[in-house]
Amino acid sequence: MQNEQFHSDSDSDLELSSHALNALKEYMKEQEVLEAKFAELKTSAEVNFEVLNMKNFKEDFQLSQFWYSDGCALDIVNEAISNTEDGDFIACLSSPSVYLAFKKLNPLCNRKFVIFEVDERFNVFKEEFQQYDLYEPLNFDVKYKHAFKYLVVDPPFLSEECFSKVKLTVDSLKFDSNTKILINTGQIMQQFVKRNFNCNLTKYQIEHSCGLANEFQCNINYESKDPKFALEL
Numbered sequence: 001m002q003n004e005q006f007h008s009d010s011d012s013d014l015e016l017s018s019h020a021l022n023a024l025k026e027y028m029k030e031q032e033v034l035e036a037k038f039a040e041l042k043t044s045a046e047v048n049f050e051v052l053n054m055k056n057f058k059e060d061f062q063l064s065q066f067w068y069s070d071g072c073a074l075d076i077v078n079e080a081i082s083n084t085e086d087g088d089f090i091a092c093l094s095s096p097s098v099y100l101a102f103k104k105l106n107p108l109c110n111r112k113f114v115i116f117e118v119d120e121r122f123n124v125f126k127e128e129f130q131q132y133d134l135y136e137p138l139n140f141d142v143k144y145k146h147a148f149k150y151l152v153v154d155p156p157f158l159s160e161e162c163f164s165k166v167k168l169t170v171d172s173l174k175f176d177s178n179t180k181i182l183i184n185t186g187q188i189m190q191q192f193v194k195r196n197f198n199c200n201l202t203k204y205q206i207e208h209s210c211g212l213a214n215e216f217q218c219n220i221n222y223e224s225k226d227p228k229f230a231l232e233l
Contacts, residue, residue, distance in 0.1 A: 047103075047124060054097050054209065057121055064156040069207040073101035076182065079229055080150045083180050083222065086110040088149040091173055093132070093166065095154040095184070096122055097209075114144065116169075118156075137168040148173045153183045160192055167196055183219045193219050201232045 054067045068076070076098050080090050089112045092099040099115040102108075103125075115122055116132035123129045130140050134156070151173060155166045163185075170181065183199050184206050193199050199219035206216035224230060 047126075052100065053104075054100060057096065057119075063119060066208045067097040068095075068101075069209045070101065072207040073097040075204070075228065076152055076184075077102045077105070079182065079224065079226060080152060081109055081111060082225055084111060084150045088112070089114065089144075089147045089175075090150045091116060091144075091148040091152065093151060093153045093169065093173075094118075094134075094156050095152050098152050099125070099128070114148075116140065132169070134162060134165045134169070137165040138172055140169075140173075145172055146175055148179060149175050150180045151182070153181060155183075155185060155189075158186045158189050160189075163189060163192055163196065170197065181221045184216055185219070187215050187217055190217055190219065197221060202229045203232055204229050 054070075054073075057067075067073075076095075080098075080102075084090060087110060090102075091114055092102075093116045096115055096117055096119070099113050102111070102113045112128075114128050114130055115125060116130045118131070118133050120131070123131070130144065132140060151170055153166060153170060155162050174181070181197060181199055183193050183197055185193060190201060194201075197219070199221045202218045202220055202224070204218040206218055208216070218229065220229060220231075
């Protein structure tokens, strides 16, 4: 009886190991496909935004990456566009899904979106990509200093240390005191955002493609024309 139980448990372990091995092989295959695609994008003269989407950039939870849903990213893009003018620069600070949503617009409007991101996978966007490490908040190309009329900001970590460093970046990037700022973050940081960025809570509900359970809030330092982004009273 004990031998039968032993063989039964061993068979289960082998079956589990087989499933785990197959899952690992499938994961490695997906990674190889993505790496090949990135290699092709880096060498190509132009990125085909019609076929590119955020599924090509698997979220790295160690970097606290949680992409917006397509609808949410598009809402934020439209909000940025409606509050800027032709030729204005718009920064996407740790918010690559907003950048990609803008690039997929058809027809493309006359704004200059720049992505600030630590993840080097996004350097496939070439001159519109700026390597950004929040632990070196002022380490970016000098041409971007005080260049942006609108900033979309999504600090990766919910801590005052992180937000204080992001604040240094924002102050250096914004064109002047009239620069419009939209910050998406967890509820726990709302008072810090209000106090340090002069941004107030809106009624807009942030949605993430992965169904993130944490309640995220949208904050702005201006009055929106869109009722969806109306300020909470």
